[in-house]
Amino acid sequence: NAGVMxxxxxxxxxxxxxxxxxxxxxxxxSHVYWYRQLPEEGLKxxxxxxxxxxxxxxxxxxxxxxxxxPKEGPxxxxxxxxxxxxxxxxxxxxxxxxxxxxxxFGNGTRLTVT
Amino acid sequence: xxxxxxxxxxxxxxxxAIASLNCTYSDRGSQSFFWYRQYSGKSPELIMFIYSNGDxxxxxxxxQLNKASQYVSLLIRDSQPSDSATYLxxxxxxxxxxxxxxxxxxxxxx
Numbered sequence: 030n031a032g033v034m035x036x037x038x039x040x041x042x043x044x045x046x047x048x049x050x051x052x053x054x055x056x057x058x059s060h061v062y063w064y065r066q067l068p069e070e071g072l073k074x075x076x077x078x079x080x081x082x083x084x085x086x087x088x089x090x091x092x093x094x095x096x097x098x099p100k101e102g103p104x105x106x107x108x109x110x111x112x113x114x115x116x117x118x119x120x121x122x123x124x125x126x127x128x129x130x131x132x133x134f135g136n137g138t139r140l141t142v143t
Numbered sequence: 144x145x146x147x148x149x150x151x152x153x154x155x156x157x158x159x160a161i162a163s164l165n166c167t168y169s170d171r172g173s174q175s176f177f178w179y180r181q182y183s184g185k186s187p188e189l190i191m192f193i194y195s196n197g198d199x200x201x202x203x204x205x206x207q208l209n210k211a212s213q214y215v216s217l218l219i220r221d222s223q224p225s226d227s228a229t230y231l232x233x234x235x236x237x238x239x240x241x242x243x244x245x246x247x248x249x250x251x252x253x
Contacts, residue, residue, distance in 0.1 A: 132177070
C-alpha cells in the first residue's frame with residue numbers, strides 16, 4: 030500500500046541545466062498536485078493535474094516550468110535552464126477526489142542549483 | 144486570491160501544556176480546512192481536517208472552526224517533545240487546490 034512516491038530525493042544541477050522531478054500518486058488517486066517550498070517558507074501551489082490533463086497551472090511560472098501526467102507513468106515536473114532561485118523542496122501530493130479531499134504528500138525532491 | 148494567515152511563531156510551550164495554533168482565512172465561502180504537521184526536512188502529514196463550525200476532537204488534538212470570524216485553530220493537549228514541528232493550516236476548499244499558511248513552528252520543552 031505504497032504512498033506517494035517521488036524521485037529523486039535530492040537533485041543537484043548546475044545553472045542552465047534541466048531538472049526532471051517524478052511523482053507517482055498513491056494507488057487509486059488520480060489527482061496530482063505540485064507544491065514548492067522555499068527555506069523557512071510555506072507551501073506554494075504550482076500545478077494541479079489529472080491523467081493527461083492540466084487542470085490548474087496558475088501557480089507555475091510561465092517560463093521554464095512545465096508539468097505533465099501522462100496516461101501511463103508518473104507525473105513529471107520539468108524545469109529548464111535552472112537558476113539558483115529554483116533551489117527549493119518540491120513536493121508532490123495526490124488526493125482521491127477534487128473537492129474537500131485531504132492531500133497525501135510524497136517525501137519531496139530537494140533541488141539544489143549550483 | 145485566497146489567503147491563509149498563521150502566527151509565524153515560534154511558539155514554545157512546556158511539556159504537558161496546551162499548545163494553541165491559530166489561523167485566519169480570507170475567503171468567506173471556504174468550507175474545508177486541514178492541519179498538517181511537518182517535521183524539519185520532512186514532508187507534511189495530515190493530522191486533522193474540519194468542515195463544520197465548532198470543535199472536532201481526535202485524541203490530544205482539537206480543531207476549531209468559526210466561519211463567522213473566518214478563524215481556524217488547533218489545540219494540542221498534554222504537549223509532548225515529539226509534537227515539536229511546524230504546523231501548516233490549509234484552506235482546501237478550491238477543488239483540492241489547497242492554499243497553505245506559512246506555518247507556525249512549535250517547540251515543546253521537556
